[in-house]
Amino acid sequence: MTRLPQIALLPDGKRLHLQDGPIDLIIEGRGSETELRAAYRAAATRFTGLLDELCTELSELRQAAHPMHSPLEGVVARRMHAAVAPFAGECFITPMAAVAGSVAEEILGAMLGAARLDRAYVNNGGDIALHLTKDEKFTVGLIDRPDGEGLMRTMVVGSDDPIRGIATSGRHGRSFSLGIADAATVLAKTASMADAAATVIGNAVDLPGHPAIVRVPANELQPDSDLGPRPVTREVGFLSESEIEQALEAGAQCARRLMGAGLVEGATLRLKGKTVVVGTRQRGATQRHETLLDA
Amino acid sequence: MPTDATAAVIGDKIRCDACPVMCYIKPGAAGACDRYANQDGQLVRVDPHIVLERTVEHGGKLVPFQVSGDWDGKIVCQPDIVVTAIGAGTTYPDYKPAPFIVSSEIDGVDMVTVVTEGIFSYCGVKVKIDTDRYLGPETATVRAQGEAVGHVTTSEYGSQMLSLGGVHHLTGGSKKEGRVTCDTLMDLSNCKPVELTIDGGVTVVVQAGRAPIVNGVGEERMRVGCGSATIGMFAKQWHGKVDEVVVVDDHITGVLSEHQAGKLLDFADTGIKMKGRRSTPGRYFQVADPGTGWGGTKISDPLSVLGPFDPKQARPGLTMLMVSTTGEHAAYYVLDEALRPIEKDMPPDLKFSVERIQENCEPALCTVLFMGGAGGSLRAGVTDNPVRLTRSVKDALTRVTSGGAPVYVWPGGGITFMVDVTQMPAGAFGYVPTPALVAPIEFTMRLSDYAALGGHMDYVRPLSSLRDSAEVRPMPYVPGRRA
Numbered sequence: 001m002t003r004l005p006q007i008a009l010l011p012d013g014k015r016l017h018l019q020d021g022p023i024d025l026i027i028e029g030r031g032s033e034t035e036l037r038a039a040y041r042a043a044a045t046r047f048t049g050l051l052d053e054l055c056t057e058l059s060e061l062r063q064a065a066h067p068m069h070s071p072l073e074g075v076v077a078r079r080m081h082a083a084v085a086p087f088a089g090e091c092f093i094t095p096m097a098a099v100a101g102s103v104a105e106e107i108l109g110a111m112l113g114a115a116r117l118d119r120a121y122v123n124n125g126g127d128i129a130l131h132l133t134k135d136e137k138f139t140v141g142l143i144d145r146p147d148g149e150g151l152m153r154t155m156v157v158g159s160d161d162p163i164r165g166i167a168t169s170g171r172h173g174r175s176f177s178l179g180i181a182d183a184a185t186v187l188a189k190t191a192s193m194a195d196a197a198a199t200v201i202g203n204a205v206d207l208p209g210h211p212a213i214v215r216v217p218a219n220e221l222q223p224d225s226d227l228g229p230r231p232v233t234r235e236v237g238f239l240s241e242s243e244i245e246q247a248l249e250a251g252a253q254c255a256r257r258l259m260g261a262g263l264v265e266g267a268t269l270r271l272k273g274k275t276v277v278v279g280t281r282q283r284g285a286t287q288r289h290e291t292l293l294d295a
Numbered sequence: 296m297p298t299d300a301t302a303a304v305i306g307d308k309i310r311c312d313a314c315p316v317m318c319y320i321k322p323g324a325a326g327a328c329d330r331y332a333n334q335d336g337q338l339v340r341v342d343p344h345i346v347l348e349r350t351v352e353h354g355g356k357l358v359p360f361q362v363s364g365d366w367d368g369k370i371v372c373q374p375d376i377v378v379t380a381i382g383a384g385t386t387y388p389d390y391k392p393a394p395f396i397v398s399s400e401i402d403g404v405d406m407v408t409v410v411t412e413g414i415f416s417y418c419g420v421k422v423k424i425d426t427d428r429y430l431g432p433e434t435a436t437v438r439a440q441g442e443a444v445g446h447v448t449t450s451e452y453g454s455q456m457l458s459l460g461g462v463h464h465l466t467g468g469s470k471k472e473g474r475v476t477c478d479t480l481m482d483l484s485n486c487k488p489v490e491l492t493i494d495g496g497v498t499v500v501v502q503a504g505r506a507p508i509v510n511g512v513g514e515e516r517m518r519v520g521c522g523s524a525t526i527g528m529f530a531k532q533w534h535g536k537v538d539e540v541v542v543v544d545d546h547i548t549g550v551l552s553e554h555q556a557g558k559l560l561d562f563a564d565t566g567i568k569m570k571g572r573r574s575t576p577g578r579y580f581q582v583a584d585p586g587t588g589w590g591g592t593k594i595s596d597p598l599s600v601l602g603p604f605d606p607k608q609a610r611p612g613l614t615m616l617m618v619s620t621t622g623e624h625a626a627y628y629v630l631d632e633a634l635r636p637i638e639k640d641m642p643p644d645l646k647f648s649v650e651r652i653q654e655n656c657e658p659a660l661c662t663v664l665f666m667g668g669a670g671g672s673l674r675a676g677v678t679d680n681p682v683r684l685t686r687s688v689k690d691a692l693t694r695v696t697s698g699g700a701p702v703y704v705w706p707g708g709g710i711t712f713m714v715d716v717t718q719m720p721a722g723a724f725g726y727v728p729t730p731a732l733v734a735p736i737e738f739t740m741r742l743s744d745y746a747a748l749g750g751h752m753d754y755v756r757p758l759s760s761l762r763d764s765a766e767v768r769p770m771p772y773v774p775g776r777r778a
Binding site for chain 1: 314317319320321324328
């Protein structure tokens with residue numbers, strides 16, 4: 001029996017929802033109705049079987065990436081590897097760190113190959129691939145909690161910005177974090193790059209050896225986790241103001257380094273109610289309520 | 296196409312094959328998708344938005360996930376399906392329409408259910424602990440993790456009530472007090488055990504639907520009645536088998552020979568002398584200080600509530616049964632030549648009567664009523680004119696439920712409701728760091744009534760449209776629940 005993904009328009013009739021196994025995509029495009037229909041059809045077609053394709057190489061995808069070469073063959077798998085390779089020399093990272101962003105990018109690519117759109121996004125659980133033309137722009141809202149009050153801050157991405165990917169990593173998400181950041185939101189040239197960098201920056205927000213931080217080997221929680229026995233953060237107890245700042249600064253240093261290397265365009269780090277923004281331009285000074293994405 | 300997923304069991308782990316990722320899932324954990332989880336060795340679906348199907352026949356577990364794939368939207372014509380607000384999310388601060396406004400046809404009337412998860416910073420729980428044991432003085436502070444989270448309130452019948460949470464503990468004290476109070480309320484509401492310490496009293500573990508554990512000892516039974524009531528209930532069964540019965544009770548200790556029930560059966564005076572304050576014949580208050588011993592008093596030797604027998608009426612050989620209001624403590628005595636009660640083996644027919652008392656005691660339970668007010672801004676998610684919703688609830692045009700469970704709406708201003716948390720689906724409550732609890736609340740009314748009260752008619756959607764975003768579960772079976 002063929003396993004088909006779930007394909008449906010959300011109740012607003014505008015956004016497309018694709019779901020298969022752990023992949024959950026929200027897609028919205030702007031363009032003529034014909035183009036939009038073609039784009040959505042292309043997204044659904046490309047999505048069908050994508051998870052199976054990835055899973056044929058799942059055990060390799062869960063191995064530590066080599067900085068230079070890779071045995072991976074699938075186009076998405078190779079994109080995942082390419083995204084994490086710049087970090088593979090200095091730390092443990094597997095291609096899985098970029099899976100969400102790479103899938104988002106792939107689907108967006110399929111849509112743009114089939115239709116002309118003014119603007120589109122593919123949001124894969126917070127890892128977002130963007131398409132922008134002309135004067136189009138995205139306002140990305142950061143919220144403290146989905147059920148909290150209002151927006152924490154907003155960031156506007158214009159078509160002349162080099163940014164086409166946004167990703168968030170942190171200890172509250174579905175995947176595990178080696179760090180303690182509540183959220184590390186990263187802007188980068190592509191969604192896969194943003195995804196990999198968010199993982200690395202989120203891991204860098206840390207206070208190694210701090211007694212209030214509870215860590216558990218990843219494979220005790222998920223036996224087949226790509227992180228193996230590495231300790232992942234489960235709980236963060238009381239931290240003093242200066243400790244919070246110290247942890248955020250460690251993450252910010254990492255983000256600045258990656259910016260210098262051209263791997264990211266900006267980052268926002270959040271820990272226990274405190275926020276640090278790293279970026280050449282000040283984004284988010286204005287609190288505007290335009291398009292709101294779950295960043 | 297339905298996914299014919301199965302789960303292979305490897306040790307205590309499950310291998311899920313709902314998708315090709317084929318996660319190994321440990322008990323209590325979820326797979327990479329967060330959709331499938333291992334619950335006690337069984338693969339279950341854990342989707343965020345839940346539609347409950349009242350199918351008691353299903354025997355009450357979370358539905359095996361295959362069911363969801365097959366679902367063809369038949370929900371529309373099934374009036375006994377309840378859309379809950381659990382996982383619906385909320386649009387706090389509520390200027391927007393509630394996340395789901397669903398229409399369905401019930402009994403030929405087009406009904407609207409507005410579901411939202413309310414954020415209740417002004418909420419609390421009322422805990423009823425079925426126990427005779429003394430938990431602590433009235434108005435004493437109740438603590439969790441050392442923080443004040445509520446107080447001991449009045450005791451009614453055989454139960455001690457605690458009042459926990461409320462606006463002062465949630466928002467009026469220190470940050471930690473608010474957080475601990477919020478945690479305590481959420482755990483109690485989600486039917487998890489919570490250890491509470493009462494100033495000047497005991498430590499009690501409370502869990503909705505379970506027996507209380509007082510100072511480490513699990514309570515088994517609720518008293519059959521007060522000491523006097525016990526005399527009244529069992530006097531006939533003691534007739535001819537014993538000369539005197541004392542039912543020891545913290546509140547009202549009963550003495551058979553002096554009690555009206557004994558008089559009617561011609562029990563003779565025995566010369567017994569009780570301590571405490573006599574209320575009416577055969578009924579004594581305050582025979583001993585309250586505690587966790589016999590009948591909710593602090594005594595371990597029941598004879599300590601007796602004075603010397605009056606030699607004018609007592610006689611050697613006179614027999615006496617002493618028993619607590621739950622039958623958990625009992626002893627049998629015979630007066631010696633000096634009219635001192637000497638403990639002897641209890642005759643079988645008296646043992647039988649003690650067992651009968653035990654049998655008539657209901658199992659001791661803790662029950663938790665969540666209490667919150669939906670009178671504020673939450674109403675704006677339902678209607679443009681919030682007060683009309685309040686009036687509509689008062690006029691019984693709108694039915695309020697919480698997680699599909701019936702609620703009691705306390706008369707008076709606002710929409711203050713109480714709900715038995717054991718009637719609600721597992722994990723119905725959440726929190727926000729405000730701190731406040733997030734609880735589901737649903738308003739059901741006729742579509743025409745909804746329009747009349749200024750409802751968000753543009754946002755009404757048919758029940759079938761929830762199909763793609765919601766999960767059908769049978770109502771979990773909870774013993775004692777009204778189906």
